[in-house]
Structures are given as structure tokens and as C-alpha cells.
């Protein structure tokens with residue numbers, strides 16, 4: 339159906355209102371999380387407005403506004419004068435470092451203000467949001483986070499929560515029995531590496547990440563007693579060659595950050611570092627090959643452009659398979675894992 343067949347006088351404003359109100363709703367959610375409201379109602383369901391105001395240490399009038407917004411957004415249920423968590427908010431009542439709670443401070447503290455600059459970022463094909471709102475002179479979010487340990491922790495809590503869910507499935511689904519040494523590019527704080535090392539006791543893993551992150555990873559690896567098989571090295575993947583001697587390369591939540599040109603450069607580096615028979619694994623959020631979604635691909639693509647790097651997006655699996663083929667990796671299947679991730683597999687010819 340073409341646009342001309344839609345009569346604007348009869349079309350409902352409701353779907354647009356959902357979009358207009360998205361940012362208010364998020365602020366209700368974020369404020370409630372910062373106050374610990376869902377944890378409070380998890381412990382003491384049925385508190386009244388007066389009780390809530392007292393427990394949160396705020397005036398009753400602002401408590402009323404907070405409770406109104408949370409109730410209308412479906413985060414709370416009101417029964418007589420008492421308030422209760424709903425199925426939507428109940429998962430936010432505990433485990434603040436896990437999905438979904440770890441997303442809220444990430445959206446609030448890292449993304450919310452920079453995303454105001456989305457239009458300018460599209461026009462300039464650059465991460466204007468990062469440049470305007472995040473202190474530092476690194477061209478990427480990752481470089482600027484190194485200057486702000488509190489925000490770096492918020493980021494890695496979120497990333498770790500996503501990677502834990504992916505890693506738990508990855509260890510079940512990904513057969514690494516035929517490989518001896520995995521190179522984990524941009525391996526972060528070792529969530530994937532430590533899961534994979536536990537599942538495959540014969541496997542050595544080298545993580546390559548920026549120096550401040552490699553240091554955090556090595557502390558975690560040591561605390562888990564995996565230091566004999568897993569280690570993190572600090573390097574910049576765009577300035578340094580990849581270390582040789584590995585027979586599999588994992589790009590976990592990494593290539594979507596960068597432009598197509600840089601991704602080809604990285605896949606070419608991987609190809610130079612390994613011998614024929616080596617494995618290539620690209621773990622990334624899923625985008626439909628026909629570019630129709632899903633929502634998470636659209637949201638993250640805006641984030642990579644406006645904030646993280648100014649150049650990446652959630653690419654389609656088909657594109658990764660084509661780039662890998664260009665540098666001698668034959669596609670060997672796709673796996674669906676985690677909360678909407680896909681692993682694209684290849685083998686070096």
C-alpha cells in the first residue's frame with residue numbers, strides 16, 4: 339500500500355504518542371532504579387505513597403509524580419492505596435549487575451545525553467554525541483571511558499551482563515574441541531574467555547584489548563585461577579598486528595563498532611595471523627539479511643554512529659560472510675545465541 343492511500347484524518351495519534359513519550363518513560367524508569375524503588379517494593383509490596391516517600395527520603399508530592407509515571411508505564415500496579423511491582427519491573431528488583439537491570443545505568447549515564455545529537459551525527463557521519471557530551475579527546479567511547487573509571491565500570495557491567503548470557507549458550511553450542519589456542523579480539527573483561535576456558539580445559543585463550551581493559555581482564559582471570567591458560571594483552575588492534583600462534587579468532591561484539599573498511603582490515607589481520615584450517619567466529623547482534631530489523635539492531639546502530647565510534651552499525655550476517663570470504667575464510671554456518679546474538683562461523687582455506 340502506498341502512502342497516498344493513508345487518510346491522515348483517520349489515522350491514530352497513539353503510535354506516535356508512544357514515540358513522543360519514550361524519553362519521559364525512560365526517565366521514570368531510570369529515576370525509580372536510582373532510588374531503588376523496585377527493590378523496595380520487592381521487599382515490602384503494597385507500600386502507600388506516604389511510605390514510599392519516607393523510604394526514598396523525598397517529599398510526598400514528587401513521590402506522587404514518580405509513582406504516577408511508573409504506574410502509567412506499566413512498571414508498577416496500584417491496588418487501593420498500595421503499590422506493587424509488575425512482571426515488567428520485577429526483574430529490576432535485584433541482581434543489578436545482570437540483564438536487564440545493568441542496561442538502565444548504561445542508557446542513563448552513557449547514552450542518554452549523547453543521543454540528543456543523532457541528527458547531527460547522521461549529517462556529519464561522525465559521533466557528534468560523543469564529541470559534545472563525553473570528556474576526552476579519543477575518537478571512540480572506549481578511549482574516553484578509560485578516563486572515567488566509574489563510567490567504564492557501568493559500561494563493562496552492562497557488557498558483561500550481555501556477554502554472560504551469550505557465553506552461557508556459546509559454550510553449549512560452539513564446538514572448540516578441534517582448536518588449541520583462541521585469540522579473542524576486543525575480549526573486554528574476559529567474560530567470553532573465562533566461560534570458554536572452563537568449558538574447554540585443553541584450550542589456551544589470548545585476549546587482545548586496550549591496556550586499561552586488559553589489566554582488568556588479567557585481574558579477573560587471576561581471581562578465577564585461570565591464569566595458566568588465559569591471558570590478556572594490551573594492544574590497539576588498528577595499530578598493532580595480531581599475535582601469531584593461534585588457530586581460531588573470535589570477534590565478540592566487536593566488528594559492529596567499526597566501518598566496513600576497518601572490518602575488512604581486521605579480518606585481513608586475522609587471516610595473516612593464522613594458518614589454513616583456522617576458525618573464525620564473529621559474534622554480533624543479529625540484523626536481518628533484508629535490513630528490516632530487529633529493533634535492537636536499529637538501536638545499536640544509532641549508538642555506534644552517535645556515540646561509540648561514529649562509523650559502525652549492526653551489519654547483516656551476509657555481509658560478514660562476504661568480507662570473510664574475501665580474505666580466505668569459507669563460511670561454515672550460523673548459530674543463534676544469547677538475547678538476539680548470532681555467531682557467523684568461517685574456516686581459513
Ligand SMILES: C[S@@+](CC[C@H](N)C(=O)[O-])C[C@H]1O[C@@H](n2cnc3c(N)ncnc32)[C@H](O)[C@@H]1O
Pocket residue numbers: 478480497498501523524525526527529530546547548551573574575576589590591592
Ligand atoms: C563491545 S565491547 C566487547 C567486549 C567483549 N568482546 C564481549 O563480548 O563482552 C568492545 C571491546 O573492544 C575494546 N576495544 C575498543 N577499541 C579497541 C582497540 N582499538 N583495540 C583493542 N580493543 C579495543 C573495548 O575496550 C571493549 O572491551
